[in-house]
Amino acid sequence: MPVLNRIADYSAEMTGWRRYLHQHPELEFDCHATAGFIAERLREFGVDEVHEGIATSGIVAIINGQGAGPTIGLRADMDALPIEEITGAEHASTVQGRMHACGHDGHVTMLLGAAKYLAETRNFAGRVALMFQPAEEDGGGGEIMVKEGVMDRFGVTQVYGIHNAPNIPLGKFITTPGPLMAAVDTAYVYLTGKGGHGATPHETVDPVVAMCGMVGALQTIISRNLYALDELVLSVTQVHSGTASNIIPEEAWFCATIRSFTPEVRKLAEKRFREIVEGHAAAYGVEARIDYQLGYPPTVNHPEETEFAAEVAREVSGAEAVDARANREMGSEDFAYMLEARPGAYLFMGIGPGAGLHHPAYDFNDEAAPIGASFFARLVERAQPLR
Known part of the structure; x- marks a missing residue:
């Protein structure tokens, strides 16, 4: 079964929603x-409940099926990025310095399309909880929604999400059981020495030389402390110091992103990072x-739910x-917190060729929205069929 015919009928309407969101x-x-905007659409569709103000600006909407049954959760993130758009599209961002460079406008549109279909057909038992989440890019809105009790409050028993994937064929789904995406931690290191004249370094304590030594040595965590078949990325992404060519500065600082999949590797990375910097x-x-900040945990798919989601994806897009x-x-991805709270799965869905995520020339492919909406809708119908 390809895109659901009823959802295909919404295609032009979905494009309109997506482009409005992209502009704002x-x-x-x-x-x-x-x-x-989302709440207004949901009420137009006739969903049964719209709960607003969750995690500040998030929404959970409930659609009742026919007869008793569990509640399945579907999630879409809503937030954009602080990037100046260069697409030149007619629907380009109208807000300077902000754009939907990660396709969350498309994610919202896919879930709205599924919501319209499910509210109209109700060809399922139990309930579906549609979760529209803020602050995925920064702030951990998924964690806040979980901490505010959305899983227990709405009786969610399993949860699913999609992320678009540029330069993957349109409609191709990619996932895996177990860890799919990494934990992300961020470290800031602030160094203080003794500044002075660049011509008399012997009278100073140079933080720049110390910083250079640290940056190089930190890479030995991967090459000399980590088992070769484990996975870890440590990238120093900012280095700052100095004001002039003839001044040895008093202070310097750098930061790094550290990404891993297991608690053991995550702990090892932090331990060795601190030891190397302090040494x-x-x-x-x-x-x-050292300001070492633990960020999102790894996104870990549950095996049974992942296989089920893959079966639904094959139904929508074909086995190949x-x-x-x-x-x-x-x-x-902060959907990780939802997968820690409930079984479920996260998938990538191809949107065809184009600029990559977080690039100022990125734009979501509107042809992908009916595919994602059909996937969400069939997840519900397959997970909670009418008897």
């Missing part, structure tokens, strides 16, 4: 206008302050368009 991006938890600080005579044993990747 909002950041982090401040997704109030986006949530207002180098002592060797170079500088003071070091589903890779259910794909390689995991080092990106991160």
Whole structure:
């Protein structure tokens, strides 16, 4: 079965929703206008309940099926990114310095399409909880929604989500049981030495030299402390110091992103990071302050639910368009918190060629929205069939 015929009928309407959302991006938890647009559409569709203000601006909407049964959760993230758009599209962002560069406008549209279909047909038992989440890019809105009790409050028994994937064939689904995406931690290191004239370094304590030593040595965590078949990424992404060519600065700082899949590797990385920085600080005579921030946990799919989601994806896109044993990747996703709270699965769905995620030329492919909506709808109908 390809795209559901009824959802295909919504295609033009879905494109309109998506492009409106693209023109009006909002950041982090401040997704109030986006949530207002979503709530208005949901009420037009005739959903049974619309609960607003969850995790500041999130929404949970309930659609009742026919007869008793469990509640399945479907999630879409709503927030945009602080990027200046360069697509030149007629529907480009109208807000300077903000754009939907990750396709969350498309994710919302897919879930709205499924909502319209499910509210109209109700060809399922139990209930579906539609979760529209703020602050995926920064802030951990998924964690806040879980902490605010959405799983227990609405009786969610399993939960699913999709992320679009540029430069993967349109409609191809990619997932895997177990870890799919990495945990992400961020470390900031602030160094203080003794500044002075660049011509008399012997009279200073140079934090720049110390910083360079630390940056190079941190890579030995991967090459010399980690078992070769384990997976870890440690990238120093910012280095800052100095004001002029002839001044040895008093201070320097750098930051790094650290990505892993298991608690053991995550703990090892933090332990060795601290030891290397502190050891180098002592060797170079500088003071070091480390701000090591634990971020999103790994996104870990549940095996049974992953296989079920793959079966539904095969029904929608065909068997050859589903890779259910794909390689995991080092990106991160706060849907991880929902998968810690309930069994479920997360999948990538191809949207065809184009600029990559988080690129100022990125734009969601509107042809993908009916495919994602059909996947969500069939998940519900297959998971909770009428008897």
